[in-house]
Amino acid sequence: MSAAQRVEQALGYLEGRWKLVILFQLFGGKVLRFSELERAIPAISQKMLTQQLRQMEQDGMVRRIVYPEVPPRVEYCLTDWGQALCPTLDSLLTWAEGRDLAAKPSE
Amino acid sequence: MSAAQRVEQALGYLEGRWKLVILFQLFGGKVLRFSELERAIPAISQKMLTQQLRQMEQDGMVRRIVYPEVPPRVEYCLTDWGQALCPTLDSLLTWAEGRDLAAKPSE
DNA sequence: CAGTATCCACTGAGATACTG
DNA sequence: CAGTATCTCAGTGGATACTG
Numbered sequence: 567m568s569a570a571q572r573v574e575q576a577l578g579y580l581e582g583r584w585k586l587v588i589l590f591q592l593f594g595g596k597v598l599r600f601s602e603l604e605r606a607i608p609a610i611s612q613k614m615l616t617q618q619l620r621q622m623e624q625d626g627m628v629r630r631i632v633y634p635e636v637p638p639r640v641e642y643c644l645t646d647w648g649q650a651l652c653p654t655l656d657s658l659l660t661w662a663e664g665r666d667l668a669a670k671p672s673e
Numbered sequence: 674m675s676a677a678q679r680v681e682q683a684l685g686y687l688e689g690r691w692k693l694v695i696l697f698q699l700f701g702g703k704v705l706r707f708s709e710l711e712r713a714i715p716a717i718s719q720k721m722l723t724q725q726l727r728q729m730e731q732d733g734m735v736r737r738i739v740y741p742e743v744p745p746r747v748e749y750c751l752t753d754w755g756q757a758l759c760p761t762l763d764s765l766l767t768w769a770e771g772r773d774l775a776a777k778p779s780e
Numbered sequence: 781c782a783g784t785a786t787c788c789a790c791t792g793a794g795a796t797a798c799t800g
Numbered sequence: 801c802a803g804t805a806t807c808t809c810a811g812t813g814g815a816t817a818c819t820g
């Protein structure tokens with residue numbers, strides 16, 4: 567597998583309109599319920615929130631904890647691997663800032 | 674602008690089916706002609722190669738050099754900013770490897 | 781050689797309504 | 801509360817043919 571393909575796969579984990587937003591909500595070890603995430607990200611639809619969370623769970627970035635109660639309670643938090651993404655995203659931010667500095671002021 | 678949005682924009686520069694592949698072809702200061710890129714990436718169509726290169730040029734990652742000759746010659750290389758992405762992609766690779774190590778052997 | 785120009789299929793994502 | 805189930809539409813990318 568080429569480096570390009572491997573990076574492509576890595577990026578795949580981050581693709582999806584809302585994954586980064588969710589990620590940032592959960593960074594720092596925060597634990598949030600489904601409805602709390604909905605409130606924290608007003609623009610997202612239930613369908614999208616569920617879908618993205620499911621994918622992130624499958625990918626191993628997010629842990630889903632279901633409490634067998636009525637009414638149902640489900641909590642989400644990052645796995646260690648999910649948390650580990652933080653410095654990499656920082657690196658990405660720093661790189662992106664370099665663009666502006668290099669004389670391409672946002673067009 | 675939130676951190677999530679800024680990272681999202683940064684990822685935007687990398688999105689597109691072929692940008693990473695092109696990036697890896699040009700890493701290390703390589704200078705390639707259009708046809709050389711085509712040959713290096715057999716699966717890509719002309720349309721896609723042109724489109725991705727144009728976007729990367731607009732984003733400031735790639736420099737396009739046209740020689741006013743007949744037949745036409747056009748060369749592509751990375752800008753300094755494009756080159757600067759290399760360590761960040763490494764960081765991403767390292768993170769992605771952490772997934773496998775953490776007991777999710779590729780599903 | 782280094783592109784444009786079309787047409788087409790597929791997917792991602794939004795809106796809406798319903799449920800255990 | 802925390803989801804599923806549909807429907808729909810726009811955007812991406814692929815295949816193919818043409819051109820300065």
